[in-house]
Amino acid sequence: MLRSVADYPMAGYHQGIHQPGKFHLMTFADSEREGHDRHVPHRHDFFELVWLRTGSGRVCCDLEGYSFHANSLLILSPGQVHAWRFTSETQGQIVGFSPEFLAVNSEHPGLLAKMPFLYPEHLDPILYLDTREGERIDGLFAQLNDLAQVPAPGRDDVVRGFLLVLLSYMRQLYAHREQLAPRPRHENELLVQRFRLALEEHLPRVVEVGEFAELLNVSRTHLNNGLRRFTGRSASELIHERMLLEAKRRLLHSSLTIAEIAYELQFQDPSYFGRFFRKYTGVTPGEYRGTAQHEALAS
Structure with a gap:
């Protein structure tokens, strides 16, 4: 556990x-x-x-x-x-x-x-x-x-x-x-750094793009445009990526039920959590848990 x-x-x-x-x-x-x-x-x-x-x-x-x-x-x-x-x-x-x-x-x-x-x-x-x-x-x-x-x-x-x-x-x-060569500082680099740190500080209590924009004191449009220019992904995509990692952590390393994990990650409906997880992984949370735990035991 x-x-x-x-x-x-x-x-x-x-x-x-x-x-x-x-x-x-x-x-x-x-x-x-x-x-x-x-x-x-x-x-x-x-x-x-x-x-x-x-x-x-x-x-x-x-x-x-x-x-x-x-x-x-x-x-x-x-x-x-x-x-x-x-x-x-x-x-x-x-x-x-x-x-x-x-x-x-x-x-x-x-x-x-x-x-x-x-x-x-x-x-x-x-x-x-x-x-x-x-x-x-x-x-x-x-x-x-x-x-x-x-x-x-x-x-x-x-x-x-x-x-x-x-x-x-x-x-x-x-x-x-x-072998990273020095690169010039990108105008949106600081915004990306602040956003990533905000994700670590506030997820899953905060999950909405607008809430993160408010935390960083920028507009939603400015946040999305800056992230896209530097990372190629929107704020929503980066939030979902981080939520997916947190879901995988709990599925692999905890004994919580899938419904309990869904509620911990602020999903109001476990079935919506299942659809979210399958969209990004191609498998259900239960299928992922079974495969990941089996592989962990075998390693």
């Missing part, structure tokens, strides 16, 4: 550093909490950077599975369902942070909105590092851990600064992997 961060007690945080609503920092081993089974699919309402210095296994992120080994770096986003399987002892570090801690919101997306790996769509959430890259990440985590241990004025700023360095370095690593 799918679990959320609220299902777990916070007792394990005393072994690291935990600033509620801001950030936490701990070793991978210390992150084990009482009653927390990493093999059970679960999700958080914060970001986590997981530095896997040693070990091996497999991690499920939403609808895909990824093998990991020594010198792997994983980014987990709010709402992203994940579960772990280990084939050897794993050591490393975890730093988690709330979107608010780095002022990640639809009004002021800032630097983080330029980092597509934070809300992965076409990029894998895991980076496999060579020895030099791994040493650099290990050094950054070591410095972050040392400086964050000092409960002095300015600690939050120190942690925030190191997080930005880590994330900026990851941005470079992803660019290198994808």
Whole structure:
């Protein structure tokens, strides 16, 4: 059954550093909490950077599975369902942070909105590092851990600064992997960034294009035109795409009935949810659940 961060007690945080609503920092081993089974699919309402210095296994992120080994770096986003399987002892570090801690919101997306790996769509959430890259990440985590241990004025700023360095370095690593050439800034890029962050913040409570336009303080026409010029898709298409991902998450990782999932995603009628799902996938929610769960068990 799918679990959320609220299902777990916070007792394990005393072994690291935990600033509620801001950030936490701990070793991978210390992150084990009482009653927390990493093999059970679960999700958080914060970001986590997981530095896997040693070990091996497999991690499920939403609808895909990824093998990991020594010198792997994983980014987990709010709402992203994940579960772990280990084939050897794993050591490393975890730093988690709330979107608010780095002022990640639809009004002021800032630097983080330029980092597509934070809300992965076409990029894998895991980076496999060579020895030099791994040493650099290990050094950054070591410095972050040392400086964050000092409960002095300015600690939050120190942690925030190191997080930005880590994330900026990851941005470079992803660019290198994808061989992305620098491109000029598009006039609609900021609007697209703000819209994507608004989707993460407000879906499924907000599902109407007009409501998102109001949140972003633009007209519905301006929002649709800007999104189409930059992504080739309308606001409605992007909302449906994100709703479909959330539906697949629940079908694969939860024991909720199809009707319960429909109501959670603000569909007034489960039959309409079924038609919506089939329109975009070619199968019913029940057919998708059966096939996806069978494939997950076989992997």
